[in-house]
Amino acid sequence: MYSLTDVNLFLRAAEAGSLSAAARQLNLTPAAASAALKRLEAQLNVRLFERSTRSLRLTPEGEVFAEHGRGALGMLADGEALIGARSRTVSGEVHLSAPTDLARTWLSGWLDDCLGRHPDLRLVLHVSDALHDLTRESVDIALRYGDLQDSSLIARRLTVSEQVACASPDYLARHGTPRHPRELAHHNCLTFYSNHRPRTTWTFQRDGKTHEVRVEGDRRADDSALVHQWALEGAGIIYKSRLDLMDDLQQGHLVPLFPAFRGPEVALNALYPSKRYLPLRTRRVLDDLVECFAN
Structure with missing residues (x-):
């Protein structure tokens, strides 16, 4: 032994x-x-x-x-x-990976609630728009948008969020408000890329028809939170998950465009390795995440 x-x-x-x-x-x-x-x-x-x-x-x-x-x-x-006597408590360290905007807009408040319920728990956040190798980097749970590509992972769906194009009131006052997605060709569109792939094709749907628009702009970054900040500063139009932009949309810091059109809906999943034993602390964190996005 x-x-x-x-x-x-x-x-x-x-x-x-x-x-x-x-x-x-x-x-x-x-x-x-x-x-x-x-x-x-x-x-x-x-x-x-x-x-x-x-x-x-x-x-x-x-x-x-x-x-x-x-x-x-x-x-x-x-x-x-x-x-033991601590049968209702969990302790130890859980490593959680999340995209930058999601971590800053949603996970900050959730973190306080989770640690309040589990005071002996330690949460380590890996904040990046890059995809993490959960096994090699010892990440327990990864939050990611989109369909599951890796068959060695299990996906637990947390919520679904629509992609939305929006801009600050200042930008629209200076450059005008586009009424149709094709008018994006005449606007500065702020884009980001992940895993070396630029996201320069924006998709919209209306009356069962799909409209794909190729966009361009004077700046691009691999940090979606930075692109978000550029939009708030009036630098251009952004296209992103409504979940990431919710607070700014509700407060009027960003204005949604094209009300007659809908962006595609993208699932937000919690991913974890299928072959790895899932400790009690990780299962509790997963359950807390499900509850957070259900409310």
Whole structure:
């Protein structure tokens, strides 16, 4: 049988990228940590790390054992919680990835509520419009718009949001209000891109017909929150999920365009690996997210 202390040391070293850092976390001497790792590798008969003077990197075998080791320790922690005095509480760390605008407009308030319900929980946010590799980057839950592309992930739908084109009152006062999507060709359209793909085709629907418009503008960014800010400053027209723009639309900071047309509806999903054991703390966070977007 493997020593839980040895497995825990291995997992901490994998996360920190340093055996000495893991030893300090567990109050072990460097010699004891090194001996524990050697003992574990001898039991498995594989090398778990590629070592150099400056780095510690998981081998392919190490990545497999790390994934299952996290699940095993998570199951033990859940079992302890279920039979112990803390059966109604959750603790530990959950890594959550989300697009920039969504994190700033929705997750800030939700974070306070979630941690208020689970004071022993720690939430780590990875805020980026880039797609994260949930396994390699140790992300527990990723919030993403659109259909599920990776069959190794499970998607739990949170809500559906319409894409909407809008601009600030200042921009419309200076440049006029377009009445039809084709008039976007005469306006400065603010666009963003993700995974090196620019989003310069905007789609609108009316009376069962789809209108696709190719747009251009004087600026583009890979940070959708920055593009959002440009629109608020009057730099141009933005096309984005109504969910991300809701507060500014309600307060009149942005004005929706083309009321006779509808943008496509896009699902917001919570993604998590299908092959990874889902700890109790992660399941509770998922449930809280579902409740947040249902209200």
